[in-house]
Amino acid sequence: MVAAVKWAGASTARTLIDLDSPLTTLTLSAVGAELANQTNLDTWGWFELTTSDDSDVFASAVATAGSTVDIYMVQALDGTNYQTPDEAAIEAGEFQELRVASIPIATEINNLNAMWGPILLPPASCKFYLYNNTDQTMTAEWELNLYTNNFETQ
Numbered sequence: 001m002v003a004a005v006k007w008a009g010a011s012t013a014r015t016l017i018d019l020d021s022p023l024t025t026l027t028l029s030a031v032g033a034e035l036a037n038q039t040n041l042d043t044w045g046w047f048e049l050t051t052s053d054d055s056d057v058f059a060s061a062v063a064t065a066g067s068t069v070d071i072y073m074v075q076a077l078d079g080t081n082y083q084t085p086d087e088a089a090i091e092a093g094e095f096q097e098l099r100v101a102s103i104p105i106a107t108e109i110n111n112l113n114a115m116w117g118p119i120l121l122p123p124a125s126c127k128f129y130l131y132n133n134t135d136q137t138m139t140a141e142w143e144l145n146l147y148t149n150n151f152e153t154q
Contacts, residue, residue: 002153002154003154004153004154005151005152005153005154006151006152006154007149007151007152008149008150008151008152009149010046010147010149011042011147011148011149013048013145013146013147014033014035014145014146014147014148015033015144015145016032016033016035016127016143016145016146017029017032017033017128017129017130017143017144018052018143018144019140019142019143020140020141021140022137022138022139022140023130023132023137023138024132024137024138025132025133025134025136025137026087026091026131026132026133027131027132028072028085028087028129028130028131029129029130029131029132030129031074031082031084031127031128031129032127032128032129032130032144033127034079034125034126034127035121035125035126035128035146036079036125037121037122037123037124037125037126038079038123038124038125041123041150042121042148042149042150043120043121043148043149043150043151044117044118044119044120044121044148044149044150045117045118045119045120045147045148046115046116046117046118046119046146046147046148046149047071047101047103047115047116047117047119047144047145047146048113048114048115048144048146048147049069049113049114049115049116049130049142049143049144050113050142050143050145051139051141051142051143052141052142052143053141055139055141056139057114057138057139057142058105058134058138058139062105062134062135062136064134064135066104067104067105067133067134067135068102068103068105068133068134069102069103069105069114069130069131069132069133069134069138070090070099070101070102070103070130070131070133071099071100071101071102071103071116071128071129071131071144072085072090072095072098072099072100072128072129072130072131073098073100073119073126073127073128074098074126074127074128074129075122075124075126076124076125076126076127077124077125079125082127083095083098085098085129087131090131100119101116101117101119102133103116105134117147121148128144130144
């Protein structure tokens with residue numbers, strides 16, 4: 001009989017998106033690396049928005065109320081056929097079913113990591129996009145990392 005169900009420790013960071021160029025306002029990133037979760041079968045995911053060079057994510061304070069950085073997830077049960085969102089469709093309110101996180105950005109992150117989660121991960125291959133829904137350009141060294149974990153029975 002199981003005595004307890006607890007969180008297992010989080011994994012090390014997996015870099016989903018690592019871009020060496022700025023992400024301007026109202027822009028969708030290129031698709032990130034594939035997470036082959038049909039192999040690991042991780043249950044939960046935690047996102048970290050940070051920079052690889054320990055600089056600030058934004059060059060100055062974000063002024064617009066309600067600014068967010070949105071994360072979109074596309075899945076492929078067969079590992080090959082992925083949906084492709086685009087900026088115009090996102091701005092028109094489409095692809096909302098693919099949005100898995102909206103990280104509120106009120107002020108400059110000031111060299112701190114923005115964390116979001118948990119989200120439930122599918123037991124399939126998936127990829128991620130990041131959409132800059134703020135009024136500031138994201139710096140050139142930003143990255144989106146993922147930590148995963150599962151339940152642990154004791």
